[in-house]
Amino acid sequence: MTQTKQSIAVVGAGLAGVTCALQLQSAGHAVVLYEKSRGAAGRMSTRRDGDWQADHGAQYFTARGDAFKAQVDQWASAGLVSTWRARIGELTAAQPFQWVAKPGPTRYVATPGMNSLVRSMANQLNLQINTTITRIERGQEGWLLYSKEQDTALPAVQFVVFAIPAPQLVAFDSVLPSPWITQASQTRFDPCWASLVGFQQPLDLPFDALFINEGPLSWIARNHSKPGRTGPETWTLHASPEFSAQTIERDGQDLQTEILTAFAQITTVQPVWTQIHKWRYALSHPAAESGEPALWDAQMRLGVCGDWLADGRIEGAWRSGQACATLVLEG
Numbered sequence: 001m002t003q004t005k006q007s008i009a010v011v012g013a014g015l016a017g018v019t020c021a022l023q024l025q026s027a028g029h030a031v032v033l034y035e036k037s038r039g040a041a042g043r044m045s046t047r048r049d050g051d052w053q054a055d056h057g058a059q060y061f062t063a064r065g066d067a068f069k070a071q072v073d074q075w076a077s078a079g080l081v082s083t084w085r086a087r088i089g090e091l092t093a094a095q096p097f098q099w100v101a102k103p104g105p106t107r108y109v110a111t112p113g114m115n116s117l118v119r120s121m122a123n124q125l126n127l128q129i130n131t132t133i134t135r136i137e138r139g140q141e142g143w144l145l146y147s148k149e150q151d152t153a154l155p156a157v158q159f160v161v162f163a164i165p166a167p168q169l170v171a172f173d174s175v176l177p178s179p180w181i182t183q184a185s186q187t188r189f190d191p192c193w194a195s196l197v198g199f200q201q202p203l204d205l206p207f208d209a210l211f212i213n214e215g216p217l218s219w220i221a222r223n224h225s226k227p228g229r230t231g232p233e234t235w236t237l238h239a240s241p242e243f244s245a246q247t248i249e250r251d252g253q254d255l256q257t258e259i260l261t262a263f264a265q266i267t268t269v270q271p272v273w274t275q276i277h278k279w280r281y282a283l284s285h286p287a288a289e290s291g292e293p294a295l296w297d298a299q300m301r302l303g304v305c306g307d308w309l310a311d312g313r314i315e316g317a318w319r320s321g322q323a324c325a326t327l328v329l330e331g
């Protein structure tokens with residue numbers, strides 16, 4: 001890319017999109033970030049209602065690569081992330097109830113909610129929320145983007161980066177290179193039902209989170225065991241990929257009963273309130289580690305990033321956003 005200031009649109013304000021946008025903006029370019037929902041965070045989200053809060057997407061993250069470890073250290077110094085020191089285990093039998101501790105690598109969470117990290121990064125950007133990009137086309141002054149919410153084209157830009165899940169990227173097949181569409185179509189995304197449940201009192205249980213490998217559930221976690229969480233006790237229950245895939249078109253309220261029954265088998269408690277959220281595209285399974293975790297076409301001035309091009313996790317989303325920005329800047 002030339003050293004002159006260019007206009008760039010990034011579509012999707014999850015971690016990959018904000019990471020890419022911030023790096024491009026730091027290099028001196030005019031970046032606008034379009035997000036279809038009411039705020040940035042994507043799948044690193046936290047639901048709040050009244051005085052309660054619960055992380056209903058990503059639960060925590062680990063840091064494997066050196067570059068990401070250095071980034072996590074910076075976020076920690078800035079008070080954006082903390083180590084999650086909790087009693088985390090794995091269920092070995094629901095009846096009779098048995099579990100073992102699962103130490104694992106250092107687990108990090110954003111504070112005071114999982115969405116806080118991306119929101120804080122997005123605060124430094126020109127973020128346009130409630131803007132669902134449906135189409136892009138070449139105009140005389142560059143790329144024209146159209147949204148579901150506006151009748152006219154958004155301001156023209158020289159470059160466009162898509163930072164959205166693979167199944168949503170395929171809607172742009174008329175303009176994106178066909179190998180990208182093939183790669184996106186071949187990437188598996190598992191759905192996930194996330195049930196959020198609340199209690200008047202903290203639960204007297206010997207664990208804060210459990211991996212569960214049988215029945216409808218795959219994971220349960222006490223939100224208040226994470227640093228910075230306030231308000232009444234809440235738990236997040238994730239349905240397994242298999243159960244979610246089989247039931248994804250069913251009514252969520254009907255499924256709550258099955259999810260709560262499985263939770264009660266383990267904990268013997270019933271919540272005082274419940275909510276349910278459907279993640280149609282939750283966990284991606286990249287086809288293979290294919291070198292560069294981002295796509296870039298210098299002639300078309302189009303790029304793509306997202307966790308599904310890396311390792312399907314938070315670290316991968318960050319790595320992909322960084323890689324995409326580097327490709328754009330190198331031209």
Ligand SMILES: Cc1cc2nc3c(=O)[nH]c(=O)nc-3n(C[C@H](O)[C@H](O)[C@H](O)COP(=O)(O)OP(=O)(O)OC[C@H]3O[C@@H](n4cnc5c(N)ncnc54)[C@H](O)[C@@H]3O)c2cc1C
Pocket residue numbers: 011012013014015016017034035036037040041042043044056057058059060061062131132133134163164165168192194238279281282283305306307308312313314315317
């Ligand atoms: C239930 C669940 C549990 C998870 N658990 C973990 C975990 O414990 N640890 C871990 O590391 N990872 C976990 N993950 C995965 C992790 O959340 C993701 O890897 C990461 O957040 C992906 O970031 P991203 O920026 O690539 O995509 P996203 O976060 O999906 O961001 C994409 C953004 O694009 C927006 N968008 C989509 N289409 C358009 C459009 N047309 N126009 C405008 N905006 C659009 C979306 O609204 C979204 O905000 C979990 C995910 C889920 C759902």
